Amino acid sequence: MTATTAWLADPYSxxxxxxxxxxxxxxxDGWLLPLEVERWCEAPDLADRSVLDRCHGAVLDVGCGPGRLVAALAAEGRRALGIDVSPEAVGRAVRLGATALCRSVFDPLPGEGRWDTVLLIDGNVGIGGDPATLLRRLRQVVSRSGLVIAECVPVDVDERCEVRVDDxxxxxxxPxxxxxxxxxxxxxxAAAAGWTVSERWDLWGRHFVRLTRQSPSVLR
Structure with missing residues (x-):
């Protein structure tokens, strides 16, 4: 069973x-991580706004969920696309006025190599269970001057696990x-995948990093 199929499960929809x-x-092992569905379905809060304010150019929201961020960008007249593997999430995003596709980040994507900002918010750096692999994939997606804004867990953890959506x-x-x-x-x-942390900030208990491409001299 793929991760894409797992997010089609009825509890999430x-x-x-x-x-x-x-x-x-x-x-x-029974450990539960609460998912903030209510926040995802509301308008962007101040922490979200700190992310939106740092976006530039064309924005790709990976794992856009119900679309609050990509819809906010669209409302400002900015070029933005959300992708998510859940048809329910994509449908909700579109109803908010966003442009969104039912697509995995590991599938071929529109505009590959031309996106200026990629978002990995609400834990989406965990997609695929291997952050370095995901970040290497994003090097193919962003433009030469592109950046990634990712949200981190607010504790010092580095965990890979198998999970299920549970209501x-x-x-x-x-799983x-x-x-x-x-x-x-x-x-x-990020360093292993060819990125450099160029900024870190936190707001309302949420922690974010801004990643830019490493220079060719660093990669050698």
């Missing part, structure tokens, strides 16, 4: 349709790989 949880990522009431999706990384771990994975 049901939560997005309702605009609220409870919804979790559950590890096999806390017995509804569970299929898929996921990763959780703090700022230090993400910095290390």
């Amino acid at each position: 049901d939560a997005l349709r309702a605009g609220r949880g409870p919804l979790f990522l559950r590890r096999d 806390g009431r017995g509804g569970r999706g299929a 898929f790989p996921w990763a959780r990384v703090g700022v230090r771990a993400l910095s290390e994975h």
Whole structure:
């Protein structure tokens, strides 16, 4: 079962349709990570705005969910595309006025090599369970001067695990790989994938980094 298929599970779609949880990522050992469905379905907050203010040029929102960020960019007349593997998420994003496609970041994407900013917000640096692999893929997606803005876990962690979407009431999706990384771990994975941390900031308990391409001399 692929990660793409896992996010088609009813617990996730049901939560997005309702605009609220409870919804979790559950590890096999029973550990639960609450997912902030209500925040995802609301207008961008101040922490989100700190991200949007740092975007430049054409923006690709990877794992856009119900589309609050990409819709906000569209409302400002900026070129932005959201991608997500959940049809329910994409449908909600489009209803908000966003342009969004049902697509994995590892699939061929429109405008590859020409995106100026890529967003990995709400834990989406964990997509695929291997942050370095994901960040290497994004080097193919962004322009030569492009950047990535990623959100980190607010603790010092570097974890790869198998999880399921879980509604806390017995509804569970299929297992898929996921990763959780703090700022230090993400910095290390970014360096391995050819990126440099050019800025770090936190707001309202959320932590972000801005990644720019390493120079050719560093990569040699």
